[in-house]
Amino acid sequence: MIYRSYVISLLLRIALLLLGMVALAFGIVKGELYILITGGLISIILVFNLIQFVMKRFVAMDDFFESVKYRDFSRWFSEKHGTQDVRQLHKGFNLVNKTIKSINNERQAQFVYLHKILEMVDVGIIAYNLETGEVLWSNDSFLKIMDFPSFKNVHFVESRKPELYDELFETYHPTAASVILKVNQESIKALISDTVFEIEEESFKLVVVQNIDETLNKNESEAWKKLLSVMTHEIMNSIAPISSLAETLQGHIKDVQEAPEEHTLELEDLYAGISSIQKRSQGLMKFAKTYRSLNKVTKVHRTSILAVELFQNIEDLMRPTIMEKEIEIAFHCENQNLALQIDTHLIEQVLINLILNAIDATSAIQKAQITITAKTNTKGAPQISVRDNGKGIPEEVQESIFIPFFTTKATGSGIGLSLCKQIMTLHQGKIAINSQEEVGTEITLLF
Numbered sequence: 001m002i003y004r005s006y007v008i009s010l011l012l013r014i015a016l017l018l019l020g021m022v023a024l025a026f027g028i029v030k031g032e033l034y035i036l037i038t039g040g041l042i043s044i045i046l047v048f049n050l051i052q053f054v055m056k057r058f059v060a061m062d063d064f065f066e067s068v069k070y071r072d073f074s075r076w077f078s079e080k081h082g083t084q085d086v087r088q089l090h091k092g093f094n095l096v097n098k099t100i101k102s103i104n105n106e107r108q109a110q111f112v113y114l115h116k117i118l119e120m121v122d123v124g125i126i127a128y129n130l131e132t133g134e135v136l137w138s139n140d141s142f143l144k145i146m147d148f149p150s151f152k153n154v155h156f157v158e159s160r161k162p163e164l165y166d167e168l169f170e171t172y173h174p175t176a177a178s179v180i181l182k183v184n185q186e187s188i189k190a191l192i193s194d195t196v197f198e199i200e201e202e203s204f205k206l207v208v209v210q211n212i213d214e215t216l217n218k219n220e221s222e223a224w225k226k227l228l229s230v231m232t233h234e235i236m237n238s239i240a241p242i243s244s245l246a247e248t249l250q251g252h253i254k255d256v257q258e259a260p261e262e263h264t265l266e267l268e269d270l271y272a273g274i275s276s277i278q279k280r281s282q283g284l285m286k287f288a289k290t291y292r293s294l295n296k297v298t299k300v301h302r303t304s305i306l307a308v309e310l311f312q313n314i315e316d317l318m319r320p321t322i323m324e325k326e327i328e329i330a331f332h333c334e335n336q337n338l339a340l341q342i343d344t345h346l347i348e349q350v351l352i353n354l355i356l357n358a359i360d361a362t363s364a365i366q367k368a369q370i371t372i373t374a375k376t377n378t379k380g381a382p383q384i385s386v387r388d389n390g391k392g393i394p395e396e397v398q399e400s401i402f403i404p405f406f407t408t409k410a411t412g413s414g415i416g417l418s419l420c421k422q423i424m425t426l427h428q429g430k431i432a433i434n435s436q437e438e439v440g441t442e443i444t445l446l447f
Helices: 002-030 033-069 084-120 140-146 155-160 162-170 213-258 267-293 307-325 344-361 395-400 416-426
Strands: 124-129 135-138 177-183 186-199 202-211 303-306 328-333 339-342 369-376 382-388 430-436 440-446
Touching: 033 084, 124 140, 140 177, 140 202, 155 162, 162 177, 162 202, 186 213, 213 267, 303 307, 307 328, 307 339, 307 344, 307 369, 339 344, 344 369, 344 382, 344 416, 344 440, 395 430, 416 430
Parallel strands: 328 369
Antiparallel strands: 124 135, 124 202, 177 186, 186 202, 303 339, 369 382, 382 440, 430 440
16 A cells, blocks of 8 residues: 555656656757747756655655664654645654563563562572673573672672682583582582574583482481371381380389289290280381392393283293282283383392282282283383282372382281382382272373
8 A cells, every 4th residue: 555655646747747848859959949948947946846856755765764773662643734645654663662562571571570580599590602601681590509709791700719610601501410529618419401593603511400309308307207207107116015024024024023922923924025025026127127228229130022922921920929818910911012221130020029019909809800001101112010909099198109118008017018119219210190089090100
């Protein structure tokens, strides 16, 4: 619409100018002074008008491009003055400015939103120009972790803490690396990762630092609290009856010593009491030995084995127990060629433990079923699951079943699942549980 109106007006002026030029030429050829003067004046006026017409639009466009150059999109061009095409041109300029202002406002809002989020996280983040060292942006967490004041160039760090500068800004960490950083005479354990990106032909480096000392200490503290709580409970369960029985026996012996004519010492009762103390003491020793077994598994020796071969080994080993319990058990491999890179002996131990737990959980079920399945998950990683239709695990204790010595069984040590988890951790895998009371339990080994 703008171009059509402009072209029509321009062509009209050019046509009038040509008519004036024709009149001027006619006056020269015929020697008519009146026509010559009239044609000349008309031509001059039309040339001036044409120049003015074109210049107005060039000036308007020049003003618009000047505002774009200096990113001044607040300027408003009048839409009520001038010719129709000029008003249309101004309207187009205003629409462009309005659109760009809207985009800038959205970008500014997103920047503020992102800035607030990055300021709230506990991870230190800094981005700087690789060539000049000028800091593009950094959050407070980075300054806090490194114990730095606010600075505008990374060479500030180089001049004061060269070792820290080399680790943070000179060494590349394409994947997260655990390093020891010395900050104010103290060593902190941190995860560092970085990446390089470009903006308008300039290269920048983004460095991410996470202090994992606090996280590790917190997790370790929580683990110790849970462990000590369970250990205290188990030890007290063993010591309390020993102490009570010993006190009772001591009382009987004292009565006999003080008044032998009134009290008699039954050797059978004494033997039974000592025997009970011995048994409870042996139980306590067994508990201590079980605790020591947690430290035995420290590394894995991986070999390649087909899942079907692993299942066959387990089935051969567990067949007598399964037949005795009259439980329907099934092994399934979705892919007969599924290979596992595992420590076979340790994973066999894990599966035996899980199957025995499943057998115990289905002991009161009439049609007990246990299914062991091997397959690949959606990410293409292998996994093995052991599912039963037993009594299930109460939701309130599901988070505690992997804690050492925690057990819901009357005769359990609470060590089996802890060892299973430790073995899976050594395989850089996970063990997950999905259980519902009176429906069953499924425990999955994720490699």
